[in-house]
Amino acid sequence: MNGFLALCRRLEGPQTAGRGPAFWIVFAIVLAIACAYPLFSDGYTVGNTVYFFIWVFIALSLCLIWGYGGSLSFGQTAFFGIGGYSYGILTLNFGSAYGFTWIALLLAIALAALFALLLGYFMFFGRIAGVFLGIVTLAVTLMLERFMAQTAGPEWHIGVARLNGFNGMSAMPPLTIPWPGGDIVLFADIGLYYAVLGLLVVVYLGLRILMNSAFGNVIVAIRENPERAEMLGYDVRKYQLITFVIGAALAGLSGVLYTVWGQYITPSSMGMTAAALPLIWVAVGGRSDLTSTLVGTLMVLAAFQALTIYGSQYALVFMGVLLVLTVLIAPNGLVLGVMNLISQLVARRSNGDA
């Protein structure tokens, strides 16, 4: 019980914006609205919202690695793709009986994490940092896309699962919960909505605890000044590698959920454009904070979708302009800027009362 309370105390701290009763009341209200939301909406819209939620995981993973860890990774989409493809290959081979889909989900995430461990070992223990890290991860991502895109022939298969080249894999089973008297199948509407919402809350709160723990403080210390962190006795490489692997697991989870949601995965989910989008969400939202990343991602996604409806070809140009302007004008992110402004106003008012 004491341990649990200690964990709860870590929910707020210096590394995450938002603290005090006011923040948690807003959090509870938002969560309640999110829970009640399917009651007032139709299946299609709920399914679309799930689609937004799925991307939040990869955005949070980038926030962790880039915003907190300070190493810019373009490889998140690679782990996304590995997660998605692994889930597809596993479930197409072993089916979905006895809740195997959840085991496949975990295995797919583990594979993405394993790949990150291997790649991260070479990068961090080779002391690659800064811009080079971005380039190596980008090269790996593009290579993976090219490799998957050329697997069109029948000789490219794992078990019974054909990789299908550029068209990608499809028709994987959705997540199912084994239940006496008939499995519960989570199709891409209300069922999947609650599952993903639950995962999102767990991941969000978990990351808050992680970042405010001793581990998170070391990660931020490494971002601020790697030499000083090293002089204080921390093995910088090890901490960076662990962050990278956690981030990769989250990106893998995102990929699995994407595959579950649409029941397909294609190589272009690992391409240049796909790799750019999480970067835009995180940069625009505010990369150095979990909450602003979450809010920013949902807002940019909604804006992007609205734009796509009116002029799909201009949406990407707009996103590019948004990214360049954010970097030039508000390098800390728009949402984080607004959040800091609000907390300053609140602080000033309470000072005025006192």
Next chain:
Amino acid sequence: MDIATLAFSALYQFGDAFAFLVLSACGLAVIFGMMGVINLAHGEFIMCGAYVTASTVHAGLPLPLGIMTGAIVAALVGALVELVVIRHLYDRPLDTIVATWGLSLIVTQGTLIMVGSTMAGVGTPFGSFQVGGYSYSIYRLVLFASALGVLGGLYMLFNWTRFGVLARATIQVPHMAAALGVDTRLVYSLTFACGAGLAGLAGGLYAPTMTLVPTMGATFIMEAFVTVVIGGADVFLGTAPAGGVLAVVKSAMTSWQGQLFGQIGLLVAVIIVVRVLPKGISGFLLRERT
């Protein structure tokens, strides 16, 4: 097939790979080596050069002049980009990557909207010649010669001219150079324009050999990055030997297993090299000096 034919074929493939790696990387290497800025819009400068070359050739200009125009236009665009975006981000290298990536998105999609999904290409000039029953394109030899020419030209520019001296001074100790009266902003602008122009030149040179699509920059960008990462910060001691080593890896893997495995070979090579030589080949060669 006798030994001589085989050797010629291997040499030809090596030269082809070497030219591709060096030409696509040198613009990036100049900007990175001199300014520490990674230009993710590099591929788009290459595309810009290729598109301008193709349109001038369609307008009736001879190909060499078209290639020069492509390089010059890319350099001018580079100067503009430096002025508007890059200049404000010199103290934040990671943000430069992000901003140039945003630029690359804008340019790729903008080209798609304005010019369309493809553009009429330019025929490959000079025809081909035969060695031992196989035909080889003469233009590929021109490309190899151009790669050597570019390396030689850069060496002369940075070692024999006043601009080169000022540029190297600015890179070594920017504050000292500024204190001695060097306009470091101008030097950075010119260097960035020079890198963009080299990218445009690569685009122009390769325009006759590829299909012109808005995403063509992506074909170059991975090879360019791999070469720069392995080479390190110095153009002559880095990019040139890295191009040589990688060309061997790429041409051997390509002739053994095909195009894709050539690229995978490059990727494996880069991951191993960064583990063994974190500062690249030039960092290894220059280790005594630091």
